[in-house]
Amino acid sequence: MVTVLLVIGGLGLIVQALIGLSFFISCIWEKELRASVFAGLQFLGMFIGLIAYLYLIWIGFFETKIGFDVLIAGYIAAVLAALLLLRRTAPNPKALKGAKGIIAGDVKRQDEREIMFARNRSIQPGSEQYKAFYKEHPEYEGFDAKRREKGGPLGHPGIIDKPHQGANVAATLASLSIPLHLSTPDAFKPKTHPEFKGKKIEHSPEEVTERVKGYTRKLGADLVGISEINPLWIYSYRGEIFHENWEDWGKEIKVEHEYVIVFATEMSFEMVGTAPHTPTMIESMNNYAKGAYIATQVASFIANLGYSATANHMRRYDALMVPLAVDAGLGELGRIGYLITKELGPRVRLGAVTTDLPLIPDKPVDIGVEDFCKTCKKCAVCCPSNSIPLEKDQTIVNGLLRWKLNAETCFDYWGKIGTDCNICMRVCPWSHARTFPHRVILELITRNRIARRLFSIMDDIFYGRRPKVKAIPKWARFNAGNMDGNSDA
């Protein structure tokens, strides 16, 4: 009996030490100096514990009365810890309702003309649209005029990395050209290829759902989900114009489709790690370009099947992407204001295709984001413009119970540094690279409340409450002297 207990205990300690070792290796691979030191110490402690255990077996300590009691106490502690960390916490009913779960009052559909990008990119000073919009919204005019003087939402792109940012801005703009090319009416709402004109390719909803998801993944999406469209998430009026199609500006956006395919592409851990420097902006735009590439082809595929479909990407949205993604089961809305996914955290960019092709919807998920965000607050602490609320609980804004990011102050900061910042995405504990130990931690925090509290604290200890910027990849570095990854801005 004692021998069996000793063997099982020994195996448990070996597994624990191996997980500790894998975390140490992971931290080195992540190039996280502070985390590597702590993980190294943690592994050393586990290793010494294992050696001490073997030594106590060798000297016959566990055959004594006191030794046996220590062994049993160890077992009880281990079983209790496992029960506390592995038990599934009661589900969050709000999360399981999807984006509907945050509705707490009357919700007005978002007017795209009021979005900061539409105001600053599309409305030209002196135009009829300018006069009409600012007459209705005088509160924005002063801020927007200042932003335009600075060069728009990004100010002077890349100014944070001056004087060596040129090629990184050039790469960013190169990616940006793709969504722009794919935002002409023929591209975002493709016509059926003549080969298929007048024909409908019939499939069962199950089969076509599998095909559409498979094709979307094949094109490069990392996550794909499907939802029925809640009209509340469709913009009410068009605000973004890129091809001088001014007759569209201010036009009502009709809810013409029943289903939406939402997909996410991964933003690289390495590039996001450099936020707020220019490589993170290259990565954002590169993923917007991927989103346009994927959405346009999926819409075209569906058009060839004989159905109507509209691509949604950064140069042409009909809808708000985050609530659609929540409804499609890709993740939950975080304090950060982005979607947080189990697989990749907030390190994603979203795209979508709306359609009348009958599909099988996915179910929203409860992965514990709301609970985790209530105590974590790391994004809010690290935000240089204080744009993310620090309060524990959400507030109701436009009938929605959420942490409301202050988009105006956030974008003013973008204008100041000339990139899309992304510090909040970089520091979020859900953004870690998906190495083996981080996957284990994610399994625990998605199912258990105590694990959320424990690993939120451990994240602060290992990575710091204000994690450091990572070194810029060599190919994107222009001045190794001043961009070695040790400043936030």
Ligand code: SF4
């Ligand atoms: S992008 Fe930067 S400024 Fe904006 S909310 Fe995130 S951390 Fe704050």
Ligand code: SF4
């Ligand atoms: S940093 Fe923390 S509080 Fe902010 S979104 Fe991520 S988990 Fe939530």
